[in-house]
Amino acid sequence: MGKFEIKKDKAGKFRFNLKAGNGQVILSSEAYNSKSACDNGIESVRKNSADDARFERKTAKNGKAYFNLKAANGQVIGASQMYASEASMENGIASVKNNAPDASIDDQSE
Known part of the structure; x- marks a missing residue:
């Protein structure tokens, strides 16, 4: 089961960061000024x-x-992170689709 991990920089x-069940980061956010944002x-x-579109x-x-x-x-x-192949990237997208909807939130910003 995936989880969103909130931290303060x-x-x-x-x-x-959205992490997959194995603990790997599959999506990282921008910086937000507030916790509510x-x-x-x-x-x-x-x-x-949920929307593939x-x-x-992209390719770096x-x-x-x-x-x-x-x-x-x-x-x-x-x-996302950088992937060695397009196939790996597609697996990363599938992982976000799988994990994000029901991921728990682990707030480590306190």
């Missing part, structure tokens, strides 16, 4: 991860595949 901003980001991931598949300059998850307004709400 060195600048005092809130970020979350971070919570809204998590809800947006839950909602938008919200996943923007080094040739590695990665994806962004976008909200309906086109804003990026999460980014």
Whole structure:
């Protein structure tokens, strides 16, 4: 079972990672100024991860595949790690679709 892990970065901003059941990070958020904005980001991931069209598949300059998850307004709400192949990236997208809707929230920002 996946989980969203919320942390505060060195600048005092809130970020979350979506982790798969094995503990691997499958999606990372931007920095949010408030905890409530971070919570809204998590809800947006839950909602938008069900729609394959919200996943923007990309290739980095080094040739590695990665994806962004976008909200309906086109804003990026999460980014993946770099993958060695497109097949691995597609597995990452499938993992986000599987884990995000029911993932628990582990708030480590306190």
